[in-house]
Amino acid sequence: MIEQQGTKLTVLYFAWLRERTGSAREQVTVPEAVGTAGDLIAWLRDRSPGHASAFANPRVIRCAINQEFADAATKLRPGDEVALFPPVTGG
Amino acid sequence: MIEQQGTKLTVLYFAWLRERTGSAREQVTVPEAVGTAGDLIAWLRDRSPGHASAFANPRVIRCAINQEFADAATKLRPGDEVALFPPVTGG
Amino acid sequence: MRTIRVQEQDFDVGAEFAGLAGSCTGIGGIGCFLGIVRDAAQSRPISAMELEHYPAMTEPAIERIAAEAERRWSLVGCTIIHRFGRLAPGENIVLVLAAAAHRQAALEATAFLIDWLKTRAPFWKKEHYTDGEQSWVEAREEDDIAAAQWLAEGC
Amino acid sequence: MRTIRVQEQDFDVGAEFAGLAGSCTGIGGIGCFLGIVRDAAQSRPISAMELEHYPAMTEPAIERIAAEAERRWSLVGCTIIHRFGRLAPGENIVLVLAAAAHRQAALEATAFLIDWLKTRAPFWKKEHYTDGEQSWVEAREEDDIAAAQWLAEGC
Numbered sequence: 001m002i003e004q005q006g007t008k009l010t011v012l013y014f015a016w017l018r019e020r021t022g023s024a025r026e027q028v029t030v031p032e033a034v035g036t037a038g039d040l041i042a043w044l045r046d047r048s049p050g051h052a053s054a055f056a057n058p059r060v061i062r063c064a065i066n067q068e069f070a071d072a073a074t075k076l077r078p079g080d081e082v083a084l085f086p087p088v089t090g091g
Numbered sequence: 092m093i094e095q096q097g098t099k100l101t102v103l104y105f106a107w108l109r110e111r112t113g114s115a116r117e118q119v120t121v122p123e124a125v126g127t128a129g130d131l132i133a134w135l136r137d138r139s140p141g142h143a144s145a146f147a148n149p150r151v152i153r154c155a156i157n158q159e160f161a162d163a164a165t166k167l168r169p170g171d172e173v174a175l176f177p178p179v180t181g182g
Numbered sequence: 183m184r185t186i187r188v189q190e191q192d193f194d195v196g197a198e199f200a201g202l203a204g205s206c207t208g209i210g211g212i213g214c215f216l217g218i219v220r221d222a223a224q225s226r227p228i229s230a231m232e233l234e235h236y237p238a239m240t241e242p243a244i245e246r247i248a249a250e251a252e253r254r255w256s257l258v259g260c261t262i263i264h265r266f267g268r269l270a271p272g273e274n275i276v277l278v279l280a281a282a283a284h285r286q287a288a289l290e291a292t293a294f295l296i297d298w299l300k301t302r303a304p305f306w307k308k309e310h311y312t313d314g315e316q317s318w319v320e321a322r323e324e325d326d327i328a329a330a331q332w333l334a335e336g337c
Numbered sequence: 338m339r340t341i342r343v344q345e346q347d348f349d350v351g352a353e354f355a356g357l358a359g360s361c362t363g364i365g366g367i368g369c370f371l372g373i374v375r376d377a378a379q380s381r382p383i384s385a386m387e388l389e390h391y392p393a394m395t396e397p398a399i400e401r402i403a404a405e406a407e408r409r410w411s412l413v414g415c416t417i418i419h420r421f422g423r424l425a426p427g428e429n430i431v432l433v434l435a436a437a438a439h440r441q442a443a444l445e446a447t448a449f450l451i452d453w454l455k456t457r458a459p460f461w462k463k464e465h466y467t468d469g470e471q472s473w474v475e476a477r478e479e480d481d482i483a484a485a486q487w488l489a490e491g492c
Contacts, residue, residue: 015389015461016473064459067394083391083459087476090388090419090460091285091372091431091451106234106306107318155304158239174236174304178321181233181264181305182217182276182296182440196351199371203427207376213447214369215440216354221362272358285370285451286483292368293444328441 006031007078011044013054014085017061020054021047030076037063038072040082062087097122098169102135104145105176108152111145112138121167128154129163131173153178183259184248188240190267192274198261202279206258211285213292215278221271223319227312233266233275236304240264247298251280254294255287262295264305294332301329338414339403343395345422347429353416357434361413366440368447370433376426378474382467388421388430391459395419402453406435409449410442417450419460449487456484 006029013021021044034043038058045055055061063070064083076082097120104112112135125134129149136146146152154161155174167173183205187193195216203209219231244262251260261279269275276299280291307319338360342348350371358364374386399417406415416434424430431454435446462474 012391014391014459015463018389064391064394067391067397069457081393083394085391085459086461086473088456088459089462089474089476090390090458091455103236105236105304106308109234155236155239158236158242160302172238174239176236176304177306177318179301179304180307180319180321181235181303182300194351195354196349199350203371203373209373209427210375211373212369212371214367214371215444216367216369217440218358218364218366220365220438272364283375285372286479289370289444289448289451296440296444324441 007034007076009040009076009079010081011040012081012083014083016086017054017084020050022050035075036072037065037070037074037076037082040076041072041084044084060086098125098167100131100167100170101172102131103172103174105174107177108145108175111141113141126166127163128156128161128165128167128173131167132163132175135175151177184245184252185259185261185263186241186244186248187263188235188237188244189263189265192265193263193277195274195277198263198277198279202259202261202281206281208258208283209281210283211288212279212281213285213288213290214280215276215292215296216274217276217296219269219271219273219275223309223311228271228309229312230310231269231271231273231275232308232310232316233269234306234308235264235266239304243303244299247295247302250298251291251295255280255282255291257282257287257291260291260295262299264299264303266305297325297328297332300325339400339407340414340416340418341396341399341403342418343390343392343399344418344420347420348418348432350429350432353418353432353434357414357416357436361436363413363438364436365438366443367434367436368440368443368445369435370431370447370451371429372431372451374424374426374428374430378464378466383426383464384467385465386424386426386428386430387463387465387471388424389461389463390419390421394459398458399454402450402457405453406446406450410435410437410446412437412442412446415446415450417454419454419458421460452480452483452487455480 259281263277278295282288310316414436418432433450437443465471
């Protein structure tokens with residue numbers, strides 16, 4: 001498999017997703033088959049035990065693509081900034 | 092008729108009732124037959140043309156007896172402070 | 183802590199927030215309404231707003247309204263300041279603050295307090311227009327409806 | 338005038354009221370919610386609240402929320418300030434001001450803005466307890482219900 005044929009993405013993690021994955025920001029190149037935000041979350045689980053723990057329950061993960069809220073069905077495009085986080089608790 | 096046998100009251104007027112009656116406060120002695128706040132309003136009309144104008148439409152008059160909101164049916168007692176005013180518009 | 187003041191002079195909004203927040207523990211939020219003299223009524227420019235009240239009754243009436251809010255919501259404190267006298271457009275008229283552990287209680291109590299102040303505190307407003315005329319503000323039916331809605335919802 | 342700020346430093350509540358009131362004409366009232374760091378969560382004493390956010394997204398998200406409030410109510414101005422970083426109990430977290438000609442618009446818009454900030458602005462809170470433990474605040478179902486209610490009522 002040639003990595004360059006995949007989709008390059010910037011992934012950001014917030015709150016306990018950041019703590020469990022051990023990183024705030026990663027550059028990743030995902031295979032063509034990883035077409036949606038939901039696919040990305042499933043794919044990220046295999047990166048480390050920390051990622052596996054962070055994404056153990058995908059139902060509690062929220063995401064934003066290019067700084068707009070998105071959902072698991074949202075399509076990914078090369079260069080997207082995908083932020084993953086638990087439900088927000090500001091205010 | 093002997094005035095002293097009536098009921099002595101202090102009557103206060105506010106807003107346009109004060110302006111039309113030309114007074115903020117009056118001491119009145121009303122006959123025994125004037126038993127309620129509503130009776131008082133009817134009785135006050137005859138005191139002056141200003142009073143007649145102030146009380147031309149009793150439905151828009153509100154009252155408080157001894158600093159508590161009351162209504163036309165509320166009984167009067169000697170020494171009561173009866174305040175008469177249009178609907179309040181504070182805040 | 184409950185603070186109620188009826189006064190001619192202006193108040194300092196920031197100082198009132200700080201005073202309320204400093205006087206209670208367990209605050210998660212403070213709801214507030216600040217009423218300000220409008221510069222026009224039905225597009226008629228206003229030069230001044232005159233507020234008359236019934237001094238012997240005003241504070242007790244506001245105390246009763248505040249007590250009712252405290253009965254309905256779990257408040258850790260509230261502040262109500264209402265001015266009287268002659269005020270210019272842009273001046274503060276009334277301040278309502280309600281502090282609670284949770285925002286919903288704070289905001290609902292704030293709305294309740296100002297709705298009931300409008301219909302149950304003995305104040306009357308007279309508008310003075312820039313053309314020299316003046317008129318007493320009439321009670322608005324919406325205010326009665328807003329105040330009555332809390333009776334329907336009453337617990 | 339719409340003012341939105343996301344900042345680490347504290348804000349001055351009185352100055353924000355004055356700034357909003359001074360920047361607009363036609364104000365009859367200002368609704369406000371001030372969020373404050375609680376001193377305990379489920380009776381567990383808190384030593385600090387840590388607020389994380391998503392800087393590239395936060396202000397645009399708040400601008401969208403404010404624009405939605407302006408679409409729904411006739412506001413003459415609004416101010417939203419949200420802090421991030423590490424805050425002690427009693428410190429200010431968030432300030433929402435909504436100015437309108439009439440109080441109902443001001444108060445409803447205030448409630449809407451804080452409800453949507455809670456569910457649509459990218460902030461996360463971590464509580465640090467006095468016993469040294471810490472935990473991320475979980476989203477409350479009531480907050481989702483409060484925010485969703487505005488969709489049902491949406492015009």
